[in-house]
Amino acid sequence: MNIFLHELKSYLKSVGIWSLANFLIILVYFSAFNTIALEAVQLEEMLSSFPQELLIAFGMNDMNFSSVLGFFGVVFLFCQICLAIQASNYGFSLVSIEERELTADFLLPKPISRGKILTAKLLAAFLALTITNLAVWASSFLVINLNRDGRTYDVQTLVLILSTIVIFQLFFLSAGVVISLLMRRVRSVIPLSMALAFGMYILNVFGTMVGEDKLEIISPFRHFDPNTILANGAYDLPLVMISVAVIVVAIPASYILYGKRNITAAV
Amino acid sequence: MSIIEVDHLTKYYGKARGIIDVSFEVEEGEIFGFIGPNGAGKSTTIRLFLSLIYPTSGNAKIFGKDCIKYGPEIRQEIGYLPSEVFYYEGMKVLDLLKYSASFYKKDCTKRLFELADLMELDLKRRIDDLSYGNKKKVGIVQGLLHSPKLIILDEPTAGLDPLMQQNFFNLIKEENQAGATVFFSSHILGEVQRLCNRVAIIKEGQVIKLQDIKTLQKDNYKKIRILADDLDQKTFDLPGVTNLSREDGALSFFYKGDINQITQAISKLQLQDVVIEEPTLEEIFIHYYE
Numbered sequence: 391m392n393i394f395l396h397e398l399k400s401y402l403k404s405v406g407i408w409s410l411a412n413f414l415i416i417l418v419y420f421s422a423f424n425t426i427a428l429e430a431v432q433l434e435e436m437l438s439s440f441p442q443e444l445l446i447a448f449g450m451n452d453m454n455f456s457s458v459l460g461f462f463g464v465v466f467l468f469c470q471i472c473l474a475i476q477a478s479n480y481g482f483s484l485v486s487i488e489e490r491e492l493t494a495d496f497l498l499p500k501p502i503s504r505g506k507i508l509t510a511k512l513l514a515a516f517l518a519l520t521i522t523n524l525a526v527w528a529s530s531f532l533v534i535n536l537n538r539d540g541r542t543y544d545v546q547t548l549v550l551i552l553s554t555i556v557i558f559q560l561f562f563l564s565a566g567v568v569i570s571l572l573m574r575r576v577r578s579v580i581p582l583s584m585a586l587a588f589g590m591y592i593l594n595v596f597g598t599m600v601g602e603d604k605l606e607i608i609s610p611f612r613h614f615d616p617n618t619i620l621a622n623g624a625y626d627l628p629l630v631m632i633s634v635a636v637i638v639v640a641i642p643a644s645y646i647l648y649g650k651r652n653i654t655a656a657v
Numbered sequence: 658m659s660i661i662e663v664d665h666l667t668k669y670y671g672k673a674r675g676i677i678d679v680s681f682e683v684e685e686g687e688i689f690g691f692i693g694p695n696g697a698g699k700s701t702t703i704r705l706f707l708s709l710i711y712p713t714s715g716n717a718k719i720f721g722k723d724c725i726k727y728g729p730e731i732r733q734e735i736g737y738l739p740s741e742v743f744y745y746e747g748m749k750v751l752d753l754l755k756y757s758a759s760f761y762k763k764d765c766t767k768r769l770f771e772l773a774d775l776m777e778l779d780l781k782r783r784i785d786d787l788s789y790g791n792k793k794k795v796g797i798v799q800g801l802l803h804s805p806k807l808i809i810l811d812e813p814t815a816g817l818d819p820l821m822q823q824n825f826f827n828l829i830k831e832e833n834q835a836g837a838t839v840f841f842s843s844h845i846l847g848e849v850q851r852l853c854n855r856v857a858i859i860k861e862g863q864v865i866k867l868q869d870i871k872t873l874q875k876d877n878y879k880k881i882r883i884l885a886d887d888l889d890q891k892t893f894d895l896p897g898v899t900n901l902s903r904e905d906g907a908l909s910f911f912y913k914g915d916i917n918q919i920t921q922a923i924s925k926l927q928l929q930d931v932v933i934e935e936p937t938l939e940e941i942f943i944h945y946y947e
Contacts, residue, residue: 391755391762392759396745400745400746417927489746491743491745492739492741492742492743493743493744493745494709494743495737495739495741495743496707496739496757496799498708498709499708499709499732499735499737499739499759500732500757501729501731501732501733501758501761502732503728503729506729521784531836560817568843614799628929652670652709652710652711652712653704653709653710654670654704654710
């Protein structure tokens with residue numbers, strides 16, 4: 391419990407910043423909705439003259455600018471990128487920070503097993519991510535209702551889209567942890583989390599451009615593509631299961647790797 | 658009872674040597690010195706005790722229990738001061754010490770303040786802002802605040818001023834008199850000599866000598882310095898004489914063997930001055946490393 395609280399405290403500032411960032415993204419982009427929705431026909435005509443690849447890159451292919459959720463889908467994609475970077479950051483630094491800042495020499499000689507340390511850290515990171523998750527929920531409902539200007543939307547579909555966040559976050563968190571434990575030393579977290587988050591994003595974009603399911607099926611951006619959920623009104627369950635499978639493998643693997651890890655002295 | 662039992666402990670980092678086939682025991686109540694130069698394997702041995710790293714082969718027992726299998730349990734009674742100081746960003750000294758105390762079953766609050774007072778530590782400051790020496794003091798307090806039965810020190814005095822070192826040594830002696838066993842790793846021989854009962858010398862990953870500190874100094878070598886008329890180096894070309902050197906007209910050397918033989922040789926000379934003394938551990942140590 392002491393480690394959990396200590397960890398949670400260390401996340402507070404970061405959680406605040408990420409929650410605010412998500413709120414601002416939703417607010418700024420979605421505030422433009424009314425203006426754009428009025429000119430949706432002209433805009434869609436204009437966009438149709440753009441190369442299809444460009445539209446895919448920004449998640450603007452098969453987009454419906456006059457519908458509330460159609461527009462929200464694009465905004466949500468930006469939130470997903472933020473959430474992916476945040477969760478990857480937490481994942482990559484979860485245990486590596488102790489080795490980098492030599493606090494492992496403080497923590498590990500304490501009378502506590504590594505398994506318990508990892509559990510406390512994972513739970514604290516997950517709670518921190520969940521606070522951001524809730525901030526996205528609240529911001530989405532708030533901003534949509536302030537700006538929809540009488541247009542209706544299907545609440546259930548919005549709930550469906552927002553419900554993906556938890557697995558989406560866990561994917562990047564657990565992948566970050568297990569990759570950091572496979573590495574001998576994590577010198578810097580930001581490049582790694584950027585690479586993981588944008589790497590997955592780009593994989594999905596290329597996949598959609600080429601139009602085949604290959605490597606991109608490992609990308610959570612693919613599993614939880616808001617446009618697909620909008621179009622079908624449901625998840626693509628087999629794809630969601632890939633995300634779940636990654637989490638289910640990565641977390642136990644992290645326990646095994648951390649349990650065996652040699653914490654060498656500072657170099 | 659042996660507090661630490663090390664049995665053929667070996668650690669390789671990939672192909673790089675950590676320690677090779679190290680065996681020794683540390684008895685209850687003693688202050689055990691562990692000396693060797695940087696990179697000899699001192700920290701590796703300590704990290705194995707604390708299961709920060711895992712052995713390639715062999716094992717170590719602390720309080721009679723395997724230090725990996727019963728790690729969390731035995732660490733209730735271990736206090737560790739790492740050679741490198743650590744901190745959590747933005748934490749105040751008191752917060753860190755309380756965090757440290759929260760891992761132990763017993764209430765450590767009283768001892769925490771006593772120790773902080775003794776080390777003249779300002780509890781309200783942020784650890785980031787502290788000097789290296791002051792961070793080291795935080796390390797000392799967090800390592801001792803739960804009154805551990807075994808204190809493991811990894812080059813503890815680096816960064817402490819002489820006065821603080823004195824305080825620290827007194828503290829360690831007090832803890833020892835109150836029943837704590839101390840494992841003291843260092844490359845500074847003077848401090849080991851001051852504090853320890855027994856000493857192990859480690860060189861390139863192997864323990865090359867394990868001895869009572871008094872035996873190490875007394876039974877082996879005498880350090881002799883002679884100033885005399887017509888001094889001839891050849892006079893002392895005797896078995897047992899080593900490191901013979903001439904300096905400012907005086908001869909100095911180490912002697913190991915029957916003391917009568919050397920005094921007879923000296924008595925033949927017209928002496929101006931003679932000094933026969935115990936070599937410092939430093940000098941013995943250099944001898945082992947040649």
